[in-house]
Amino acid sequence: MAQLKVLLTGATGYVGGSVLSTLLSSTNPLLQQLSISALVRKQQQAEVLQTKGVKAVVFRDLDDAELLTRVASEHDVVIHTASGFHLGSASALIKGLGLRRAGTGGKVHYIHTSGSWNFADSSPDSQGTSPTNFSDKSDLYTHLEHLEAQRPFSQRTTLLEVVAASERQDVSAYILLPPDVYGQGTGFFNQHTMQLFDLVKSALNEGRAEYVDGGLGGAGHVHIEDLAALYDVLLARILAGGDVPVGRDGLFFTETGYHSWLDVSKTISEVGVRLGTWETAQPVSISIEDAAERWMGGDQEMLKNSFCLRNNTSPQLALDLGWKPQKTDDDWQRWIEQTFKTVLNDRA
Structure with a gap:
């Protein structure tokens, strides 16, 4: 049997890099036999990945549709983590997989990284005081179509076209919808996401922690190691020929915990007091306009x-597939404190 070929985008990024390192260290025999390629923008990055056993392809950027299609057509699986907002790259990669399917007759698979922002209503301010609960066993696709008709959103637009294009090209598509991702990445390049870092930096600049929207806003979270592990589980199940929801039914949530931004600001305040950064642990509410400018x-x-x-x-x-996330809300709380200390040390 010919060696299966996997192409990864975003290999130098936070999520993609962690996915790559997880696949390379996988204990699953099916994944250990893969030939893995990655798209990178710099020769130096290619040289680093080549020392890890990865076939690196240097490309200009995600707008290089011709190259994306050609390279994808040489692979059986594409894992796209570089951007959930970039419609052109997703379309080009799926087109390439369609050519692979037509040329070999073998099954081809596309794993797309999107996000839970797709479920933003046209008026976030009108939401109730309690979180709206979604299950990925419900008809998410129809709900997303409804939201898109109200107000186009590029990440959601891309997701809907991924499903439509994969159906046209006879490509099996799977979409992951992570919420806020936190924790130390395991990739070979970028190992941080900036959202929480920027929030702490702003707090240090202002001399206090702040929150917006009356403190009602919140989000789910997932540790980067748990998220990367899901790619491992999903890909292994696909390659084993297991029953995996696909296309309109293959929208996978990855949330393992939930936080309110008021609670996050309180934690930042408490950490600041413990470290002697400021005296009061009381965060302050600011307007949407001010928050947008600062963050x-x-x-x-x-x-x-x-x-x-x-x-x-x-x-x-994801849980039905056998995904077993390991991190807890204690890890989330520790990450806030670790982030605060890191930012504080960088300013010293």
């Missing part, structure tokens, strides 16, 4: 998606 470069829509939503997403499909 999101003035982008109020991004601010609302990040800090004003109240969606709780249940990962029942």
